[in-house]
Amino acid sequence: xxxxxxTGDKGTTGLLYGGRVPKNSPQVExxxxxxxxxxxxxxxxxxxxxxxASICRDLELxxxxxxxxxxxxxxxxxxLKPGTTLVTREMxxxxxxxxxxxxLRFQAPKEFVVPGEGVTAAFLDVARTVVRRAERHSVxxxxxxxxxxxxxxxxxxxxxxxxxxxxxxxxxxxARGAQNx
Numbered sequence: 037x038x039x040x041x042x043t044g045d046k047g048t049t050g051l052l053y054g055g056r057v058p059k060n061s062p063q064v065e066x067x068x069x070x071x072x073x074x075x076x077x078x079x080x081x082x083x084x085x086x087x088x089a090s091i092c093r094d095l096e097l098x099x100x101x102x103x104x105x106x107x108x109x110x111x112x113x114x115x116l117k118p119g120t121t122l123v124t125r126e127m128x129x130x131x132x133x134x135x136x137x138x139x140l141r142f143q144a145p146k147e148f149v150v151p152g153e154g155v156t157a158a159f160l161d162v163a164r165t166v167v168r169r170a171e172r173h174s175v176x177x178x179x180x181x182x183x184x185x186x187x188x189x190x191x192x193x194x195x196x197x198x199x200x201x202x203x204x205x206x207x208x209x210x211a212r213g214a215q216n217x
Contacts, residue, residue: 067168
């Protein structure tokens with residue numbers, strides 16, 4: 037089997053349960069940003085160990101579910117399976133639980149943070165900005181699929197990645213602290 041199919045040579049891409057859309061469609065833009073976020077989480081996982089690496093792996097797997105949902109035409113949403121190709125409330129609640137649990141492990145800064153206090157935290161901050169971009173792209177998707185939890189999941193994911201970055205660095209450099217240095 038060859039890796040190239042040539043089916044996208046005219047600027048369209050195939051969707052999960054059939055159909056094609058332009059490669060610059062809102063769905064594809066959203067999935068491109070999610071794909072990028074997933075790759076950044078993989079970069080974090082490659083540099084992390086233990087619990088953080090495990091959390092990142094689980095998030096990467098969740099993002100496959102999210103991307104499957106996004107890659108489905110609104111008319112074919114009935115094909116989606118909760119937790120396999122459809123984001124669920126349980127997935128969102130899991131992120132909230134992780135945020136709550138990890139937030140207890142460090143003192144959260146009360147000001148804006150200057151990224152870069154450690155390699156892992158810096159990678160997490162890049163991942164967070166990409167997740168935020170995906171969240172912005174998700175607005176158009178959710179307008180077409182108002183029952184979708186994609187936007188909610190991405191919002192919680194960016195909060196979790198911020199939390200993981202702050203936990204990873206231990207003590208954050210705040211904007212005020214940087215100005216006083």
